[in-house]
Amino acid sequence: MRFLTAGESHNKGLMAIIEGLPAGVKIDVEKINTSLRLRQGGYGRGKRMQIEKDKANIYSGVRNGHSTGGPIGLIIENKDWANYKENYNDDKKMKYCTPRPGHADLAGMYKYDFDNCRDVLERASARETAIRVAVGSVAEQFLEKFGILVLSYVYSIGTIKSNIKKSISKAEIYKSPVYCPFPQQREMIEEIEKAKKEKETLGGKVYTEVLNLPPGIGSYTQWDRRLDSRLAGHIMSIPSVKGVEFGLGFKGTEYRGGQFHDEIFLDKSGKLYRETNHAGGIEGGMSNGQPIYFFTAIKPIPTVLKGLKTYHTETKKQIKTEYQRSDTAILPAASVVISSITAVEIAKTFLEKFGGDTLSEVKNNYDYYTQKIGRIGANE
Numbered sequence: 001m002r003f004l005t006a007g008e009s010h011n012k013g014l015m016a017i018i019e020g021l022p023a024g025v026k027i028d029v030e031k032i033n034t035s036l037r038l039r040q041g042g043y044g045r046g047k048r049m050q051i052e053k054d055k056a057n058i059y060s061g062v063r064n065g066h067s068t069g070g071p072i073g074l075i076i077e078n079k080d081w082a083n084y085k086e087n088y089n090d091d092k093k094m095k096y097c098t099p100r101p102g103h104a105d106l107a108g109m110y111k112y113d114f115d116n117c118r119d120v121l122e123r124a125s126a127r128e129t130a131i132r133v134a135v136g137s138v139a140e141q142f143l144e145k146f147g148i149l150v151l152s153y154v155y156s157i158g159t160i161k162s163n164i165k166k167s168i169s170k171a172e173i174y175k176s177p178v179y180c181p182f183p184q185q186r187e188m189i190e191e192i193e194k195a196k197k198e199k200e201t202l203g204g205k206v207y208t209e210v211l212n213l214p215p216g217i218g219s220y221t222q223w224d225r226r227l228d229s230r231l232a233g234h235i236m237s238i239p240s241v242k243g244v245e246f247g248l249g250f251k252g253t254e255y256r257g258g259q260f261h262d263e264i265f266l267d268k269s270g271k272l273y274r275e276t277n278h279a280g281g282i283e284g285g286m287s288n289g290q291p292i293y294f295f296t297a298i299k300p301i302p303t304v305l306k307g308l309k310t311y312h313t314e315t316k317k318q319i320k321t322e323y324q325r326s327d328t329a330i331l332p333a334a335s336v337v338i339s340s341i342t343a344v345e346i347a348k349t350f351l352e353k354f355g356g357d358t359l360s361e362v363k364n365n366y367d368y369y370t371q372k373i374g375r376i377g378a379n380e
Protein backbone atom coordinates (compact mmCIF):
# COMPACT_ATOMS: atom_id res chain seq x y z
CA MET A 1 0.00 0.00 0.00
CA ARG A 2 1.24 3.53 -0.76
CA PHE A 3 -0.17 7.02 -1.02
CA LEU A 4 0.66 10.54 -2.15
CA THR A 5 -0.92 13.84 -1.21
CA ALA A 6 -1.36 17.16 -3.04
CA GLY A 7 -2.80 20.51 -2.04
CA GLU A 8 -2.03 23.82 -0.39
CA SER A 9 -3.28 25.60 2.68
CA HIS A 10 -5.35 28.37 1.05
CA ASN A 11 -5.84 26.90 -2.42
CA LYS A 12 -8.92 24.86 -3.37
CA GLY A 13 -8.24 21.86 -1.18
CA LEU A 14 -6.27 18.70 -0.48
CA MET A 15 -6.21 15.30 -2.11
CA ALA A 16 -4.71 11.84 -1.72
CA ILE A 17 -4.51 8.66 -3.76
CA ILE A 18 -4.18 5.42 -1.82
CA GLU A 19 -3.05 2.42 -3.81
CA GLY A 20 -2.86 -1.18 -2.69
CA LEU A 21 -5.69 -1.53 -0.17
CA PRO A 22 -7.18 -5.00 -0.75
CA ALA A 23 -10.71 -5.29 -2.14
CA GLY A 24 -13.58 -5.91 0.28
CA VAL A 25 -12.65 -3.59 3.15
CA LYS A 26 -15.68 -1.72 4.52
CA ILE A 27 -15.00 2.02 4.32
CA ASP A 28 -17.26 4.30 6.34
CA VAL A 29 -16.86 7.94 5.32
CA GLU A 30 -18.35 9.04 8.65
CA LYS A 31 -15.43 7.40 10.47
CA ILE A 32 -13.06 9.44 8.28
CA ASN A 33 -15.03 12.59 9.11
CA THR A 34 -14.89 11.85 12.84
CA SER A 35 -11.07 11.69 12.66
CA LEU A 36 -11.02 14.92 10.64
CA ARG A 37 -13.19 16.64 13.25
CA LEU A 38 -10.92 15.46 16.05
CA ARG A 39 -7.81 16.73 14.21
CA GLN A 40 -9.43 20.14 13.83
CA GLY A 41 -10.33 20.26 17.49
CA GLY A 42 -8.54 20.20 20.80
CA TYR A 43 -7.78 23.15 23.04
CA GLY A 44 -5.23 25.64 21.72
CA ARG A 45 -6.25 25.94 18.08
CA GLY A 46 -6.59 29.33 16.36
CA LYS A 47 -9.19 31.08 14.18
CA ARG A 48 -8.55 29.09 11.00
CA MET A 49 -10.19 26.06 12.55
CA GLN A 50 -13.40 28.06 12.96
CA ILE A 51 -13.45 28.51 9.18
CA GLU A 52 -12.74 24.91 8.13
CA LYS A 53 -15.30 22.09 8.43
CA ASP A 54 -13.24 19.22 7.07
CA LYS A 55 -15.17 16.49 5.31
CA ALA A 56 -13.79 13.76 3.05
CA ASN A 57 -15.15 13.17 -0.42
CA ILE A 58 -14.40 9.69 -1.72
CA TYR A 59 -13.86 10.07 -5.47
CA SER A 60 -12.86 6.54 -6.41
CA GLY A 61 -11.98 3.03 -5.30
CA VAL A 62 -15.04 2.48 -3.09
CA ARG A 63 -18.41 1.06 -4.23
CA ASN A 64 -21.31 0.08 -2.03
CA GLY A 65 -19.21 1.09 0.95
CA HIS A 66 -16.38 -1.38 0.20
CA SER A 67 -12.93 -0.98 -1.35
CA THR A 68 -12.72 -2.28 -4.93
CA GLY A 69 -8.93 -2.83 -4.94
CA GLY A 70 -8.55 0.19 -7.25
CA PRO A 71 -6.88 3.46 -6.19
CA ILE A 72 -8.89 5.30 -3.53
CA GLY A 73 -9.13 9.02 -4.31
CA LEU A 74 -9.89 11.35 -1.40
CA ILE A 75 -10.55 15.09 -1.49
CA ILE A 76 -11.06 17.66 1.28
CA GLU A 77 -12.10 21.18 0.31
CA ASN A 78 -10.57 24.25 1.94
CA LYS A 79 -13.39 26.52 3.10
CA ASP A 80 -10.84 29.35 3.39
CA TRP A 81 -10.47 29.20 -0.41
CA ALA A 82 -13.61 31.35 -0.59
CA ASN A 83 -11.65 34.14 1.17
CA TYR A 84 -8.51 33.72 -0.95
CA LYS A 85 -9.72 32.90 -4.46
CA GLU A 86 -9.93 36.48 -5.72
CA ASN A 87 -6.31 37.17 -4.88
CA TYR A 88 -4.70 33.74 -4.93
CA ASN A 89 -2.99 34.25 -8.29
CA ASP A 90 -2.17 37.91 -7.72
CA ASP A 91 1.59 38.05 -7.12
CA LYS A 92 1.42 41.41 -5.37
CA LYS A 93 -1.48 40.74 -2.99
CA MET A 94 -0.26 37.27 -2.00
CA LYS A 95 3.34 38.32 -1.39
CA TYR A 96 4.74 37.15 1.95
CA CYS A 97 8.07 38.88 2.54
CA THR A 98 9.10 38.05 6.11
CA PRO A 99 10.40 34.47 6.31
CA ARG A 100 9.25 33.00 9.63
CA PRO A 101 11.89 31.36 11.84
CA GLY A 102 10.88 27.76 12.51
CA HIS A 103 9.14 27.39 9.15
CA ALA A 104 10.24 26.16 5.71
CA ASP A 105 10.07 29.77 4.42
CA LEU A 106 13.73 30.79 4.14
CA ALA A 107 15.35 27.56 2.90
CA GLY A 108 12.36 26.98 0.60
CA MET A 109 12.83 30.38 -1.07
CA TYR A 110 16.49 29.61 -1.74
CA LYS A 111 15.78 26.11 -2.95
CA TYR A 112 13.00 26.93 -5.44
CA ASP A 113 14.24 30.42 -6.36
CA PHE A 114 11.26 32.44 -5.10
CA ASP A 115 11.54 36.12 -4.12
CA ASN A 116 8.95 35.71 -1.34
CA CYS A 117 7.66 32.85 0.81
CA ARG A 118 4.11 32.41 -0.50
CA ASP A 119 4.66 29.30 -2.62
CA VAL A 120 6.73 27.72 0.14
CA LEU A 121 4.34 28.29 3.02
CA GLU A 122 1.26 27.21 1.07
CA ARG A 123 2.56 23.68 0.55
CA ALA A 124 4.72 23.40 3.69
CA SER A 125 1.71 24.21 5.90
CA ALA A 126 0.50 21.55 8.31
CA ARG A 127 -2.89 21.92 6.63
CA GLU A 128 -1.67 18.92 4.59
CA THR A 129 -2.01 16.73 7.68
CA ALA A 130 -5.81 16.83 7.22
CA ILE A 131 -5.66 14.61 4.15
CA ARG A 132 -3.14 12.30 5.83
CA VAL A 133 -5.61 11.83 8.67
CA ALA A 134 -8.23 10.82 6.09
CA VAL A 135 -5.77 8.24 4.69
CA GLY A 136 -5.08 7.14 8.28
CA SER A 137 -8.74 6.52 8.93
CA VAL A 138 -8.92 4.20 5.91
CA ALA A 139 -5.90 2.32 7.31
CA GLU A 140 -7.53 2.15 10.76
CA GLN A 141 -10.70 0.69 9.26
CA PHE A 142 -8.59 -2.02 7.63
CA LEU A 143 -6.63 -2.74 10.83
CA GLU A 144 -9.87 -2.98 12.86
CA LYS A 145 -10.65 -6.22 10.97
CA PHE A 146 -7.69 -7.75 12.79
CA GLY A 147 -8.41 -6.15 16.17
CA ILE A 148 -5.38 -3.85 15.77
CA LEU A 149 -5.83 -0.49 17.46
CA VAL A 150 -3.68 2.65 17.45
CA LEU A 151 -4.18 5.11 20.33
CA SER A 152 -2.48 8.46 20.91
CA TYR A 153 -2.99 10.99 23.66
CA VAL A 154 -1.29 14.13 24.90
CA TYR A 155 1.34 13.38 27.54
CA SER A 156 2.67 16.90 28.10
CA ILE A 157 2.14 20.51 27.08
CA GLY A 158 5.10 22.77 27.84
CA THR A 159 6.33 21.72 31.29
CA ILE A 160 2.99 20.21 32.41
CA LYS A 161 3.33 16.43 32.34
CA SER A 162 0.53 13.93 32.86
CA ASN A 163 0.56 10.17 33.43
CA ILE A 164 0.78 7.05 31.35
CA LYS A 165 -1.89 4.39 31.58
CA LYS A 166 -1.82 1.54 29.11
CA SER A 167 -4.75 0.73 26.79
CA ILE A 168 -6.95 3.70 27.64
CA SER A 169 -10.11 3.97 25.48
CA LYS A 170 -10.57 6.51 22.70
CA ALA A 171 -13.77 7.67 24.43
CA GLU A 172 -11.75 8.59 27.55
CA ILE A 173 -9.12 10.40 25.49
CA TYR A 174 -11.52 12.51 23.44
CA LYS A 175 -13.69 13.44 26.44
CA SER A 176 -10.82 15.73 27.45
CA PRO A 177 -10.54 19.13 25.68
CA VAL A 178 -6.76 18.57 25.38
CA TYR A 179 -7.03 14.84 24.57
CA CYS A 180 -5.26 14.05 27.85
CA PRO A 181 -7.29 11.63 29.99
CA PHE A 182 -5.68 12.64 33.31
CA PRO A 183 -6.34 15.33 35.96
CA GLN A 184 -3.36 17.39 34.69
CA GLN A 185 -5.53 18.34 31.68
CA ARG A 186 -6.79 21.32 33.73
CA GLU A 187 -3.27 22.67 34.24
CA MET A 188 -2.58 22.14 30.55
CA ILE A 189 -5.55 24.31 29.63
CA GLU A 190 -4.35 27.01 32.04
CA GLU A 191 -0.88 26.81 30.52
CA ILE A 192 -2.31 27.35 27.02
CA GLU A 193 -4.36 30.33 28.22
CA LYS A 194 -1.27 31.82 29.89
CA ALA A 195 0.83 31.38 26.74
CA LYS A 196 -1.91 32.95 24.62
CA LYS A 197 -2.06 36.02 26.91
CA GLU A 198 1.71 36.34 26.73
CA LYS A 199 1.60 36.03 22.90
CA GLU A 200 3.64 32.85 23.20
CA THR A 201 3.26 29.27 21.95
CA LEU A 202 3.87 25.79 23.36
CA GLY A 203 5.16 22.36 22.38
CA GLY A 204 4.93 19.04 24.19
CA LYS A 205 4.86 15.27 23.89
CA VAL A 206 2.36 12.73 22.58
CA TYR A 207 2.15 9.12 23.76
CA THR A 208 1.17 6.41 21.25
CA GLU A 209 0.32 2.71 21.53
CA VAL A 210 -0.30 0.03 18.92
CA LEU A 211 -2.28 -2.86 20.38
CA ASN A 212 -2.79 -6.47 19.19
CA LEU A 213 -0.17 -6.47 16.44
CA PRO A 214 1.20 -10.00 15.99
CA PRO A 215 4.96 -10.57 16.22
CA GLY A 216 7.02 -10.46 13.02
CA ILE A 217 5.70 -7.25 11.40
CA GLY A 218 8.65 -5.40 9.81
CA SER A 219 11.95 -7.19 9.21
CA TYR A 220 15.59 -7.34 10.27
CA THR A 221 16.63 -8.65 6.83
CA GLN A 222 17.16 -5.26 5.21
CA TRP A 223 17.79 -1.85 6.84
CA ASP A 224 14.82 -0.13 5.23
CA ARG A 225 12.36 -2.79 6.36
CA ARG A 226 12.89 -2.26 10.09
CA LEU A 227 9.58 -1.32 11.72
CA ASP A 228 11.00 1.18 14.23
CA SER A 229 12.89 3.05 11.52
CA ARG A 230 9.84 3.11 9.28
CA LEU A 231 7.51 4.34 12.02
CA ALA A 232 10.00 6.96 13.22
CA GLY A 233 10.57 8.22 9.66
CA HIS A 234 6.86 8.65 9.07
CA ILE A 235 6.23 10.34 12.41
CA MET A 236 9.17 12.70 11.78
CA SER A 237 7.46 13.78 8.55
CA ILE A 238 4.76 15.58 10.56
CA PRO A 239 5.49 19.33 10.67
CA SER A 240 6.80 20.27 14.16
CA VAL A 241 7.96 16.78 15.18
CA LYS A 242 11.48 16.84 16.61
CA GLY A 243 11.91 13.34 18.03
CA VAL A 244 10.48 9.86 18.48
CA GLU A 245 11.40 7.59 21.42
CA PHE A 246 10.43 3.90 21.54
CA GLY A 247 9.96 2.16 24.87
CA LEU A 248 12.27 3.52 27.57
CA GLY A 249 13.90 5.65 24.88
CA PHE A 250 16.73 7.97 25.98
CA LYS A 251 16.08 7.09 29.63
CA GLY A 252 17.01 3.47 28.82
CA THR A 253 20.64 4.52 28.33
CA GLU A 254 20.86 4.85 32.13
CA TYR A 255 19.86 1.20 32.69
CA ARG A 256 22.22 -1.76 32.73
CA GLY A 257 21.58 -4.57 30.28
CA GLY A 258 20.33 -6.92 33.01
CA GLN A 259 17.62 -4.44 33.95
CA PHE A 260 16.78 -3.12 30.51
CA HIS A 261 16.05 -6.20 28.42
CA ASP A 262 12.64 -7.83 28.61
CA GLU A 263 13.31 -11.40 29.73
CA ILE A 264 11.35 -14.25 28.13
CA PHE A 265 9.42 -16.51 30.53
CA LEU A 266 7.63 -19.80 30.02
CA ASP A 267 4.37 -20.42 31.92
CA LYS A 268 3.07 -23.85 33.04
CA SER A 269 1.04 -24.33 29.86
CA GLY A 270 4.12 -23.74 27.71
CA LYS A 271 3.15 -20.17 26.70
CA LEU A 272 5.82 -17.51 26.47
CA TYR A 273 5.40 -14.17 28.22
CA ARG A 274 7.34 -11.09 29.31
CA GLU A 275 7.08 -9.23 32.58
CA THR A 276 8.36 -5.92 31.19
CA ASN A 277 8.16 -3.99 27.91
CA HIS A 278 11.14 -1.65 27.99
CA ALA A 279 11.79 -2.23 24.29
CA GLY A 280 8.41 -0.70 23.43
CA GLY A 281 7.22 -3.78 21.53
CA ILE A 282 9.92 -3.79 18.83
CA GLU A 283 13.06 -5.94 18.77
CA GLY A 284 15.32 -6.43 15.75
CA GLY A 285 13.15 -4.17 13.60
CA MET A 286 10.04 -6.33 14.13
CA SER A 287 6.99 -6.25 16.35
CA ASN A 288 7.55 -8.79 19.14
CA GLY A 289 3.88 -9.32 20.08
CA GLN A 290 3.95 -6.87 23.00
CA PRO A 291 2.16 -3.50 22.66
CA ILE A 292 4.24 -1.02 20.67
CA TYR A 293 4.59 2.32 22.43
CA PHE A 294 6.50 5.51 21.75
CA PHE A 295 6.65 9.20 22.59
CA THR A 296 6.73 11.98 19.99
CA ALA A 297 8.30 15.37 20.76
CA ILE A 298 6.61 18.43 19.19
CA LYS A 299 8.35 21.80 19.07
CA PRO A 300 6.50 25.00 20.06
CA ILE A 301 4.48 26.62 17.24
CA PRO A 302 6.80 29.01 15.35
CA THR A 303 4.28 31.83 14.81
CA VAL A 304 4.97 33.68 18.06
CA LEU A 305 2.61 36.64 18.14
CA LYS A 306 5.01 38.93 19.95
CA GLY A 307 7.21 38.54 16.88
CA LEU A 308 10.57 36.94 16.06
CA LYS A 309 13.46 38.65 14.32
CA THR A 310 13.78 38.10 10.60
CA TYR A 311 14.45 40.17 7.45
CA HIS A 312 12.31 41.68 4.70
CA THR A 313 12.93 40.01 1.34
CA GLU A 314 12.48 43.29 -0.60
CA THR A 315 13.92 45.98 1.67
CA LYS A 316 16.60 43.57 2.95
CA LYS A 317 16.18 45.23 6.34
CA GLN A 318 16.03 43.55 9.76
CA ILE A 319 12.38 43.37 10.83
CA LYS A 320 10.10 41.33 13.11
CA THR A 321 7.70 38.73 11.71
CA GLU A 322 4.33 40.26 10.94
CA TYR A 323 1.28 39.49 13.11
CA GLN A 324 -0.92 36.71 11.77
CA ARG A 325 -3.54 34.35 13.17
CA SER A 326 -2.09 31.14 14.52
CA ASP A 327 -2.54 28.14 16.78
CA THR A 328 -1.06 28.40 20.31
CA ALA A 329 -0.60 24.65 20.93
CA ILE A 330 -1.43 21.79 18.58
CA LEU A 331 -0.68 18.81 20.83
CA PRO A 332 -4.26 17.45 20.63
CA ALA A 333 -4.36 17.85 16.83
CA ALA A 334 -0.88 16.35 16.52
CA SER A 335 -1.97 13.33 18.58
CA VAL A 336 -4.65 12.59 15.97
CA VAL A 337 -2.16 13.04 13.11
CA ILE A 338 0.36 10.75 14.84
CA SER A 339 -2.11 7.92 15.43
CA SER A 340 -3.34 8.22 11.82
CA ILE A 341 0.13 8.12 10.31
CA THR A 342 1.09 5.24 12.60
CA ALA A 343 -1.97 3.33 11.38
CA VAL A 344 -0.93 3.88 7.76
CA GLU A 345 2.59 2.56 8.31
CA ILE A 346 1.34 -0.38 10.38
CA ALA A 347 -1.19 -1.25 7.65
CA LYS A 348 1.58 -1.08 5.03
CA THR A 349 3.97 -3.36 6.94
CA PHE A 350 1.08 -5.69 7.88
CA LEU A 351 0.17 -6.06 4.20
CA GLU A 352 3.80 -6.81 3.33
CA LYS A 353 3.54 -9.86 5.63
CA PHE A 354 -0.04 -10.97 4.96
CA GLY A 355 -0.87 -9.18 1.67
CA GLY A 356 -3.42 -10.32 -0.89
CA ASP A 357 -5.79 -8.77 -3.41
CA THR A 358 -8.81 -9.28 -1.19
CA LEU A 359 -9.53 -8.95 2.52
CA SER A 360 -10.32 -12.71 2.64
CA GLU A 361 -6.89 -13.56 1.24
CA VAL A 362 -5.24 -11.34 3.84
CA LYS A 363 -7.37 -12.96 6.59
CA ASN A 364 -6.39 -16.46 5.43
CA ASN A 365 -2.72 -15.55 5.54
CA TYR A 366 -3.12 -13.89 8.94
CA ASP A 367 -5.08 -16.84 10.39
CA TYR A 368 -2.56 -19.38 9.09
CA TYR A 369 0.34 -17.50 10.68
CA THR A 370 -1.30 -16.57 13.98
CA GLN A 371 -2.66 -20.09 14.50
CA LYS A 372 0.77 -21.53 13.76
CA ILE A 373 2.35 -19.34 16.41
CA GLY A 374 -0.57 -19.84 18.81
CA ARG A 375 -2.54 -16.58 18.67
CA ILE A 376 -6.20 -15.81 18.04
CA GLY A 377 -7.52 -15.49 14.47
CA ALA A 378 -8.88 -12.45 12.61
CA ASN A 379 -12.18 -10.82 13.61
CA GLU A 380 -15.10 -11.40 11.29
Ligand SMILES: Cc1cc2nc3c(=O)[nH]c(=O)nc-3n(C[C@H](O)[C@H](O)[C@H](O)COP(=O)(O)O)c2cc1C
Nearest residue numbers: 102103125126239240241301302303326327330333
Ligand atom coordinates in the same frame (compact mmCIF):
# COMPACT_ATOMS: atom_id res chain seq x y z
C1 LIG B 1 -1.82 20.41 13.12
C2 LIG B 1 -0.74 21.47 13.06
C3 LIG B 1 -1.10 22.81 13.07
C4 LIG B 1 -0.12 23.80 13.03
N1 LIG B 1 -0.49 25.11 13.09
C5 LIG B 1 0.46 26.09 13.03
C6 LIG B 1 0.10 27.46 13.10
O1 LIG B 1 -1.07 27.83 13.25
N2 LIG B 1 1.09 28.37 13.00
C7 LIG B 1 2.40 28.01 12.84
O2 LIG B 1 3.27 28.88 12.77
N3 LIG B 1 2.76 26.71 12.80
C8 LIG B 1 1.83 25.75 12.88
N4 LIG B 1 2.19 24.44 12.85
C9 LIG B 1 3.62 24.10 12.82
C10 LIG B 1 4.27 24.28 11.49
O3 LIG B 1 3.55 23.67 10.46
C11 LIG B 1 5.67 23.69 11.58
O4 LIG B 1 6.33 24.20 12.69
C12 LIG B 1 6.48 24.00 10.36
O5 LIG B 1 5.88 23.39 9.24
C13 LIG B 1 7.93 23.56 10.42
O6 LIG B 1 8.08 22.36 11.09
P1 LIG B 1 9.36 21.40 10.86
O7 LIG B 1 10.56 22.25 11.10
O8 LIG B 1 9.20 20.31 11.85
O9 LIG B 1 9.24 20.95 9.45
C14 LIG B 1 1.24 23.44 12.93
C15 LIG B 1 1.60 22.07 12.91
C16 LIG B 1 0.62 21.08 13.00
C17 LIG B 1 1.03 19.64 13.01
Ligand SMILES: C=C(O[C@@H]1CC(C(=O)O)=C[C@@H](OP(=O)(O)O)[C@H]1O)C(=O)O
Nearest residue numbers: 009048049124125126127130325326327
Ligand atom coordinates in the same frame (compact mmCIF):
# COMPACT_ATOMS: atom_id res chain seq x y z
C1 LIG C 1 -5.00 24.90 8.42
C2 LIG C 1 -4.49 24.14 9.36
O1 LIG C 1 -3.44 24.45 10.15
C3 LIG C 1 -2.70 25.58 9.82
C4 LIG C 1 -1.27 25.18 9.85
C5 LIG C 1 -0.38 26.35 9.76
C6 LIG C 1 1.03 26.08 9.48
O2 LIG C 1 1.76 27.07 9.26
O3 LIG C 1 1.47 24.92 9.48
C7 LIG C 1 -0.86 27.64 9.97
C8 LIG C 1 -2.29 27.95 10.26
O4 LIG C 1 -2.99 28.27 9.07
P1 LIG C 1 -3.37 29.76 8.65
O5 LIG C 1 -2.07 30.38 8.27
O6 LIG C 1 -4.31 29.63 7.49
O7 LIG C 1 -4.01 30.40 9.84
C9 LIG C 1 -2.98 26.71 10.81
O8 LIG C 1 -4.35 26.94 10.94
C10 LIG C 1 -5.04 22.82 9.69
O9 LIG C 1 -4.51 22.20 10.60
O10 LIG C 1 -6.00 22.38 9.02
